[in-house]
C-alpha cells in the first residue's frame with residue numbers, strides 16, 4: 001500500500017505532461033514550493049515542492065515537475081527556502097490535565113523557593129474566597145529536604161487560612177497537603193495508611209502532609225473541575241500542540257471527563273488534530289474490561305481514537321522510592337530500611353489484564369518506571385502473546401528508565417514499545433533526586449541507543465505537565481541528541497553513550513509515534529497518499545548545532561492541507 005499510491009501519482013504527473021490539454025485532472029488545492037522538505041520517507045528523503053489535494057499529498061518533486069498540477073484555484077505558497085517536516089506527534093502527554101492546571105490551578109514553577117511557594121498559595125487563597133480547596137503544583141521531589149522544611153503541612157498552614165490545600169509534585173504521583181486537607185481526608189495520627197498509599201509521618205505518627213501515590217485517596221474527596229472547564233482545557237491543549245508543530249497526540253491517561261471534553265470539542269467542529277486516548281479508570285478498579293469497552297465505544301469520534309488503555313504498575317524512583325526496583329533503594333535518616341518499591345498490580349493479575357485487553361483490541365500503555373516493574377510488564381506482554389498469538393498490537397512500557405540488560409532484547413522480541421520522555425534526559429534536580437534514591441546506577445538512565453540498536457520499537461512524548469513546563473518537543477529532541485540540559489542551567493551529561501542522532505530522533509517523533517497512535521499510514525511522513533500535515537521551521541534542524549535545537553521555532557503548522565497555526569504575519573501566499 002505504501003508504494004502503490006506513490007507510483008500511481010508519478011504516473012499521473014507523467015500523464016498530465018503528455019495529454020494535459022485533452023484530459024484535465026483536478027488541480028491541486030495547495031502547491032508548496034521553494035521549501036527544504038524533509039519527508040522522513042527513505043524512498044524520497046528530500047523535495048523542493050509538494051502538491052496537496054483533499055488534504056493529502058498527491059505529488060512531491062521540484063516546482064517544475066509539479067507545475068502541471070497547478071490550476072486556477074490552486075493556492076501557491078512560497079516557503080522562502082524554509083525547512084518543512086512532517087507534523088510532529090507527542091505520543092505521551094497529558095494535555096487536558098496540563099491545560100486544566102494552567103487555566104484553573106494554583107501555579108508555581110518547579111524550582112520555586114519556599115518563599116515563592118508560600119506567596120503563590122497566599123495569592124490563590126485570596127483570589128478564590130468561595131473555594132474550599134486550593135489545588136495546584138508542582139513541587140520538586142527534594143523540596144523539603146533541600147529547604148529543611150520539617151513539617152510540610154504546617155508550612156502550608158501558615159498561608160492557607162481555612163482552605164484545604166493539595167499540591168502535586170513534578171511526577172504527578174505524589175501530593176502535599178495542609179492540616180485542613182488531612183482533616184477532610186479523615187487522617188490523624190492513629191489512622192492507618194489506606195491500601196497502596198503512604199502518608200509520611202511526623203515523630204508522633206501525625207501525617208506530615210506528604211502523600212505518596214496520593215490520588216488513590218484524593219480523587220474521591222477533592223472536587224473535580226466542571227465539564228466546561230475541561231472543554232476549555234481541551235481547546236487550549238490543541239492550541240499548545242499546534243503552536244509547536246504537533247498534529248497529533250496521545251493522552252497518556254484519559255479519564256472519562258477528559259474523554260468527554262475531547263469528544264465535545266470534536267463534535268463542535270473545532271478539533272483538527274488527531275487525538276488518541278489511553279483510557280484510565282478510577283484507581284479503586286483500575287481494570288474492568290466492560291467499562292473500558294463502554295468508554296471506547298462512547299467517546300470515539302472523527303478525530304478521537306479510544307482504542308488505548310493505561311495501567312499503572314508502579315510509582316517513581318525519586319525520593320518517594322515508589323518505583324519497583326530489582327535492587328534496593330539507598331538508606332538515609334528518613335528511609336532507614338532497604339526497600340525495593342512495590343507493584344500496584346500483582347504479576348499474575350497483570351498477565352490476565354494484558355491478555356484480555358489484547359484480545360479485545362486495546363493497545364495498552366503500562367506505567368513501569370523501575371527495572372522490576374519493566375520486567376513484570378514484559379512478562380505480561382509475553383503472556384498475552386502466548387495466549388493470543390501476535391495480535392499485531394504494540395503494547396507500551398512507559399518511562400522504562402531502568403532496564404536490566406537481560407530484558408533489553410525482549411522489547412524487540414515482544415514488539416514492546418519503549419515509551420520515553422527525553423525532555424528530562426539530562427542533568428537536573430529530578431536526576432539528583434533519582435540518584436539520591438537509587439544510588440550511582442541512577443545515572444544509567446534511559447538506554448535509548450541500546451534499544452534502538454536492538455531494533456526495539458520506541459515512542460517519544462513530553463509527559464507534560466509532569467516534570468516539564470510545556471509540550472515543546474524541541475528541548476526533548478535536543479536532550480535526546482546531546483544528553484545535556486537544554487536550558488544550560490545544569491552542567492554535565494547524563495549517560496552520553498546513549499545519545500542518538502537528530503534524524504533518528506526526528507524519525508521517532510514522526511514515523512514511530514504515528515505508528516503508536518495507529519496512524520502510520522496517514523501521518524509520520526510526507527509521501528504520496530499521506531495526510532498533508534506538516535510544520536514549517538525557522539531552521540534546518542539537521543544541520544544546526546545540536547545545542548541550539550531547543551530554540552527551534554515553528555513558523556506554521558498545517559493539518560490536512562489547512563494552515564492552522566502561523567507564528568508571524570503570514571507573507572507566504574502569492
Ligand SMILES: [Zn+2]
Nearest residue numbers: 092252463466
Ligand atoms: Zn505520563
